[in-house]
Amino acid sequence: KQEVTQIPAALSVPEGENLVLNCSFTDSAIYNLQWFRQDPGKGLTSLLLIQSSQREQTSGRLNASLDKSSGRSTLYIAASQPGDSATYLCAVGDNYGQNFVFGPGTRLSVLP
Amino acid sequence: EPEVTQTPSHQVTQMGQEVILRCVPISNHLYFYWYRQILGQKVEFLVSFYNNEISEKSEIFDDQFSVERPDGSNFTLKIRSTKLEDSAMYFCASTSVNPFGGANVLTFGAGSRLTVL
Numbered sequence: 653k654q655e656v657t658q659i660p661a662a663l664s665v666p667e668g669e670n671l672v673l674n675c676s677f678t679d680s681a682i683y684n685l686q687w688f689r690q691d692p693g694k695g696l697t698s699l700l701l702i703q704s705s706q707r708e709q710t711s712g713r714l715n716a717s718l719d720k721s722s723g724r725s726t727l728y729i730a731a732s733q734p735g736d737s738a739t740y741l742c743a744v745g746d747n748y749g750q751n752f753v754f755g756p757g758t759r760l761s762v763l764p
Numbered sequence: 765e766p767e768v769t770q771t772p773s774h775q776v777t778q779m780g781q782e783v784i785l786r787c788v789p790i791s792n793h794l795y796f797y798w799y800r801q802i803l804g805q806k807v808e809f810l811v812s813f814y815n816n817e818i819s820e821k822s823e824i825f826d827d828q829f830s831v832e833r834p835d836g837s838n839f840t841l842k843i844r845s846t847k848l849e850d851s852a853m854y855f856c857a858s859t860s861v862n863p864f865g866g867a868n869v870l871t872f873g874a875g876s877r878l879t880v881l
Contacts, residue, residue, distance in 0.1 A: 686869070695768075695855060695872040696807070741807065745868070751797075751809035751820055752870070 654679045654746050656755035664761040665732055673727040673758045675742030680720045684745035686752060687716050687727050689738045696741065700727070704745075732762045766790040768873035770856050776879045777846055785841045785876045787856030796839045797857040797870065798831065800824070807855070813839065846880045853877050 655678045665671055675685070684703045688696040700709045700716040702725070708717040715728040729736060739759045743752035769788040777783050789796050798810040812819040813831055828850075830842045839858075843850055854877075857870040 684868070688872075695874040696857075696870075698869045698871070701869050743807070751812060751822065752799075753809070754799075754807040756806050 654682075654744055654753045656742060656744050656753050658740075658742055658755040658758050660758060661756065662759040662761075664763060666763050667732060667734060669732050669762075670728070670730050671732055671760075673729070673740050673742075673760070675725040675727070675755055677723045677725075677744045677753075679746075680723050682720060682744045682746065685716075685718055685725050686743045686745065687714075687725075688741040688743060690741055690757065691738050699740075729760075732760075734762045734764050736760060736762050766871075768856055768858055768871050770854075770873035770876050772876055773874070774877045774879070776881065779848060779880055780845050783843045783846055783850075783878060785843075785854050785856075785878070787839045787841070787858075787873055788837050789839055789856065789858035790860070790871055791837070793858035793860045793871070795819075795859045795861075795868065796831075796833070798841050799855045799857060799872075800852040801855065801875075802849075802852040810841075810854075843878075846878075848880050851878055851880045 657676045659674050686701045687699045690696050702709045702718045713730040718725045739757040741757045742755040771786045796813040801807045809822050811821040811825045832840050853875040855875045856873045859868045861868045
């Protein structure tokens with residue numbers, strides 16, 4: 653059974669710092685991997701999706717990498733801003749992409 | 765920008781009552797999902813739905829749960845005889861892309877918070 657973990661559980665950084673969020677999964681036979689952002693009391697917003705054949709994806713200040721063989725993905729956020737404060741969730745596409753297995757999230761606070 | 769709409773935003777019910785959570789997916793999307801998040805816990809997959817039938821369901825999605833697409837726009841989750849442990853945020857999601865293609869970026873709704881007393 654696929655298990656997804658994320659470290660750190662919480663992170664607080666000053667504005668402008670570059671930071672890395674980590675995601676690990678136990679079964680490397682994944683279909684894809686998606687990073688989401690969740691704001692308090694809100695839904696989930698998809699940030700980046702990496703297909704299993706890809707190594708990384710970029711969108712603006714965000715870069716996500718995938719290393720299937722080691723069961724790891726990282727989300728790199730450049731030049732962090734207070735508006736980036738949220739919980740970041742990693743989700744692994746399982747069972748031919750029929751469902752996603754989520755990690756517990758990293759709660760990020762970017763201080764002005 | 766198109767969005768997934770969920771109603772109600774919050775529902776309080778008594779244990780044993782039936783609840784229907786409603787979702788309006790993005791109009792050209794064909795694949796629909798329900799996830800739930802118990803307070804302080806991970807987001808968990810419940811069920812996926814395509815072509816008017818369930819594609820996949822988790823062990824959470826037992827006989828107490830059912831899904832339906834009663835018309836061309838709504839997608840509903842029914843919970844029969846609610847239990848205290850059903851209290852959670854329920855998220856609907858949809859995608860236009862065939863999951864087997866691997867590029868199924870999901871669009872989530874804002875969620876329906878269910879409180880069972």
